[in-house]
Amino acid sequence: MSLPTPTPGNRAVVTGASSGIGAALAEGLxxxxxxxxxxxxxxxxxxxxADRLSAAHGVTVEVRGCDLGDRxxxxxxxxxLASRDIAILCNNAGFASYGDLAQLDPEREADQVELNSVAVHHLTLAVLPGMVQxxxxxxxITxxxxxxxxxxxxxxxxATKAFANTFAESLRTELSGTGVGCTLLAPGPVRTEFGDVAELSNLDKLLPDALWVxxxxxxxxxxxxxxKGKxxxxxxxxxxAQTVSGQYTPRAVIGPVLRAVYRKIT
Ligand SMILES: NC(=O)c1ccc[n+]([C@@H]2O[C@H](COP(=O)([O-])OP(=O)(O)OC[C@H]3O[C@@H](n4cnc5c(N)ncnc54)[C@H](OP(=O)(O)O)[C@@H]3O)[C@@H](O)[C@H]2O)c1
Structure with missing residues (x-):
């Protein structure tokens, strides 16, 4: 699997490009x-x-101000996107909330599902037929x-990220031999605005600098x-290390451990 060749007509789409990982993906592309x-x-x-990237790299950059949580x-x-030649889709926009579900704002929780899972599904379905054709x-998928x-x-x-992880890895196998690839980016802690949006004040103190990417x-x-088609x-x-412990530690053991960890950071 190699990436489609960039042409003047095709486009790479990056959601969540106004900050953090998405801005860096845009720069790299x-x-x-x-x-x-x-x-x-x-x-x-x-x-x-957009102005900076088009000046630095001579590419066309279009901007779509869009609330992806709004249907x-x-x-x-x-x-x-369904009507255009989309070479690459980076489904990256997302946010998190922390705390016990019963205490959280139900609307914000629903928005999170809409953005982190439903929008990923929707945009993927929009570009996939064209890519396969x-x-x-x-x-x-982040x-x-x-x-x-x-x-x-x-x-x-x-739960929304379990959807994203499983969806990406399922598609990757489904698309084998079609010329279309799907890769999951599954990060641990990355220094972005993510913690501020989630109102996490203690995370910085809990995790030493060396553990951040x-x-x-x-x-x-x-x-x-x-x-590479990974x-x-x-x-x-x-x-x-988080990936190994998350996947292989028995649920009955890791659940209480993570509960204690999340109580410390919120
Ligand atoms: N940072 C981490 O530690 C970490 C770890 C694992 C996974 N991730 C994942 O990485 C992805 C990128 O996050 P980040 O760390 O780069 O955080 P970030 O700096 O907060 O960036 C989040 C991006 O999502 C966009 N976004 C949020 N709500 C949106 C909405 N309703 N509609 C459209 N765009 C929206 C934001 O733009 P606007 O506010 O301008 O809309 C922003 O560009 C997310 O999916 C996150 O879950 C992050």
């Missing part, structure tokens, strides 16, 4: 010569990034190590893995 469609709610940030806005974007395309294990104190997020390193590992990319030693 522009450096590789891809013209882009950048998606997030903060269109002003996307425009600043009408998302449908408009999905319809547009062209026998070329690549889909990156899941998480949180999706490998139960998340008491982080239940909605863990930069957004740039996570994005580069993801794009290298996508180009099933799953897990950037950094800590995330690799």
């Amino acid at each position: 522009a450096r590789r010569g891809y013209s882009l469609i950048l998606v997030a709610r903060r269109a002003d940030r996307l425009r600043t990034l 009408d806005q998302r449908r408009q974007l999905a319809d547009e 062209r026998n070329a395309g690549a889909i990156l 899941g998480s190590t949180a999706g490998n294990q139960p998340g008491p104190g982080n239940a909605t997020y863990a 930069t957004a740039e390193d996570a994005a580069e590992a993801a794009l290298a893995g996508l180009a 099933r799953r990319v897990v950037p950094g030693a800590f995330a690799k």
Whole structure:
């Protein structure tokens, strides 16, 4: 599996490109010569990034200010993507909430499911028929190590990322031989605005610097893995250890351990 060749007409789409891993994915794709469609709610940030990337790399960069949790806005974007030559889709936008589910804002929890799972499904379904017809395309899905294990104190997020992880790995096998690839990016802690959005004040103190990965390193590992047709990319030693413990520790053991961990960080 290799990535489709960038052309003046095709596009790489990055959701959640206004910050963190998504901004770094956009940068990495522009450096590789891809013209882009950048998606997030903060269109002003996307425009600043678009101007910088087109000046630095000579690519065309389009901006779509879109709330992917809003079904009408998302449908408009999905319809547009279905009608265009999309070479690469990076389904990356997402956020988390922490705390016991019964205490959390039900609307924000539902928004999380809509963004982290339903939007990933929707946009993938929009671009997939075109990719399969062209026998070329690549889909990156940003899941998480949180999706490998139960998340008491982080239940909605863990469940949405379990969807993302399983969906990506299922598709990857389903698409074998079609010329279309699908890779899961399943990071552990990455320094971005993620913690601020989730209102996590203690995470920084709990985890030493050495355990964090930069957004740039996570994005580069993801794009290298996508180009190689890798099933799953897990950037950094800590995330690799989390993956093994999350997948192989008995649920009855890891559940209470993670409950204690999440209580410390919230
Ligand atoms: N950082 C970590 O430790 C970590 C670990 C594992 C997995 N991840 C995953 O990595 C992905 C990227 O997160 P990040 O760490 O880069 O966090 P981030 O810096 O907070 O970026 C999140 C991006 O998602 C966008 N977004 C949020 N809500 C949206 C909505 N309703 N519609 C459209 N876009 C929306 C944000 O843009 P706007 O606010 O402008 O809309 C922003 O561009 C997420 O899926 C996250 O779950 C992160």
